[in-house]
Amino acid sequence: MSEIVSSPVVAPAGAPASRTKRRDIGLKRRYAAERRFRFYGISAIVIGIFFLFLLMYTVVSGGYTAFxxxxxxxxxxxxxxxxxxxxxxxxxxxxxxxxxxxxxxxxxxxxxxxxxxxxxxxxxxxxxxxxxxxxxxxxxxxxxxxxxxxxxxxxxxxxxxxxxxxxxxxxxxxxxxxxxxxxxxxxxxxxxxxxxxxxxxxxNTGLFVNGASSRPEAAGVGVALIGSLYMMLTVLVLALPIGVAASIYLEEFAPKNRFTDLIEVNINNLAAVPSIVFGLLGLAVFIGFAGMPRSASLVGGLVLTLMTLPTIIIATRAALKAVPPSIRAAALGLGASRMQTIFHHVLPLAMPGILTGTIIGLAQALGETAPLILIGMVAFVAGYPTTPLQPATALPVQIYMWANEAERAFVERTSGAIIILLLFLLVMNVAAILLRRRFERRW
Structure with a gap:
């Protein structure tokens, strides 16, 4: 960032000395305020990086031995x-x-x-x-x-x-x-x-392939990884098409009236609802009313789908808005229908933002614990689930359960599982960045 160099102000001929002095003082104060603001910004970045490295050091130093x-x-x-x-x-x-x-x-x-x-x-x-x-x-x-x-x-x-x-x-x-x-x-x-x-x-291959165990040396996250995989597939299959379809309708086809304004407000509010509320909803609807099995990956995936939908809808609508109106006008002017304009021109150009929002939503869902605890995914599951309807657990829930164990050896297992979860989140966020850069169009 280039430094702001103040040049001496030359007073015009006949200008009062007091006015020139006040002007010089005002300029010094403005430059001092800019320097303070720059200092505050750099300090905030340094503090954030410091605590990030402190967190990573704490986790890695306590968990690398688990491997x-x-x-x-x-x-x-x-x-x-x-x-x-x-x-x-x-x-x-x-x-x-x-x-x-x-x-x-x-x-x-x-x-x-x-x-x-x-x-x-x-x-x-x-x-x-x-x-x-x-x-x-x-x-x-x-x-x-x-x-x-x-x-x-x-x-x-x-x-x-x-x-x-x-x-x-x-x-x-x-x-x-x-x-x-x-x-x-x-x-x-x-x-x-x-x-x-x-x-x-x-x-330690057992850390990746073993299931739950009361003996820390034999415990692993294998079942939790399978459960998380089933849930992410459920979220991807349900949340992506529903979220994109809802976004296209609200942005391109829905009339602008009080009803659609109410829907938009509710979608924005749902994105800020605590995740534990979605867990209560899933417990009441999917388990209490629909009678689905507790601790099942499918139920966890449905709960996380409800939680991820607002994120995908908001990101998709923002991506659709970012497409220049000239694209729509040109397609309609060449004889394309409204549907052809949206699906052949607008949607492909908005795809980078849609994919980014989807991956960020999946990454957020992968790290959720509270709603999964409420639907019973804290069960002790030693065997691999072969279908999403069988009992399973998830990676963040496994970390939560290990953190509550009294055995000393579970401490390193907890940090090791956190490292695995962070690696998955890192891969998903890097994928989102690469996809955006790969498909991004600048106007």
Whole structure:
């Protein structure tokens, strides 16, 4: 921004000195006011950027560790005496489901550490280092390939949440042993296993594919991502055509009278209504009156559609207004009908603004939590929903639920999920900018 340089004012011949002095004082005050305004503007930008970086630093510093998970790679002996002692798996497949798989993992870790099996205290501490999700992991391996019984196979199993936190340096080991959830003996075992390469950090794919779990090391946002995807598809399929059609009618065809003015006022007011009100509406109409299932992605999508419609309508009407009247006049002058003028000429030129408004509305809907809580999407859902009518949750709701958990390890999971949500929002907003620049026409 170029500096404003004040030039000395030359008083005309015969002008009173007092008038010249007052004029100089007025100019100095005006230039000083402009400098203050520039300073205030730059200060506001600097403060905003500072708090933005502070927010991002807080989230990233607390959540980047969630993308790494501590694993223990052990030679697991799938002994028949533990899995199927009576040899019934050929006639009773349920034997492979109810077997004591955690015992296999505990014995393998105890053998790796050289712990005596008769030392019950030590064996309990060994067992506490392994995630309870090892039961499901080993069971799935045996069910997928029963021939594994009787063999020894190297398997990477999840470490327990406190072991994972200690390995990442998130637990202060300098405090007294009684004030932390991991003992000195377990700390020594972590160091020993780490030196052997048995215990190491791996990329946490479970964060993206696992569902809800009471064990933080096994919890993931997989179900929440599927639920959010179903809801965004519902919003896109319903809100975009309805919003664009309503905008075209109001802007191009509707007569200007008190009724249409009332509709415009209500649309503008709906855009400012708190999202929790739409949640109450969805609870009363879709669940209470229509009898649709609670916690379903379809219901969440319908609620978010109602909330997104005003944004899309306002953005679409603004895009239609931005098309010069000469386009309409030229098309009508060449013999095009009213419909042909709108759909062949005006609408394509307004498409950049329509797409931008739609993506911004979808990004806003993706981050909503309050209306989804009211329609029951805070349910504990561990399995993937195969249809929008099955119970599911959403990414912002999953963040809300993890933030209320008492386990320390859920703190990094919460920040990690926030990072994933911010990345999705960033991609959607960048897409809106690129689409606008790609299709934008300057007049």
């Amino acid at each position: 790494r998970q501590t694993m223990i790679t052990l030679p697991i002996e799938f002994t028949e005496e533990i899995i199927d002692p009576n040899g019934e798996r050929a006639t009773n497949p349920n034997v492979l489901i109810t077997a004591n798989y955690p015992l296999l993992a505990r014995n393998a870790l105890a053998k790796e550490l050289g712990v005596d099996a008769d030392d019950r205290v030590a064996m309990r501490q060994v067992n506490a280092m392994i995630s309870a999700s090892a039961r499901v992991q080993l069971r799935d391996l045996v069910q997928a390939d029963p021939s594994i019984i009787g063999r020894t196979v190297d398997v990477a199993i999840l470490a327990e949440a406190n072991v994972d936190s200690a390995y990442k340096g998130q637990i202060d080991l300098a405090v007294d042993e009684g004030s932390r959830k991991i003992s000195d003996r377990q700390v020594g075992w972590i160091e020993e296993l780490s030196q052997k390469g048995v215990l190491a950090g791996h990329f």
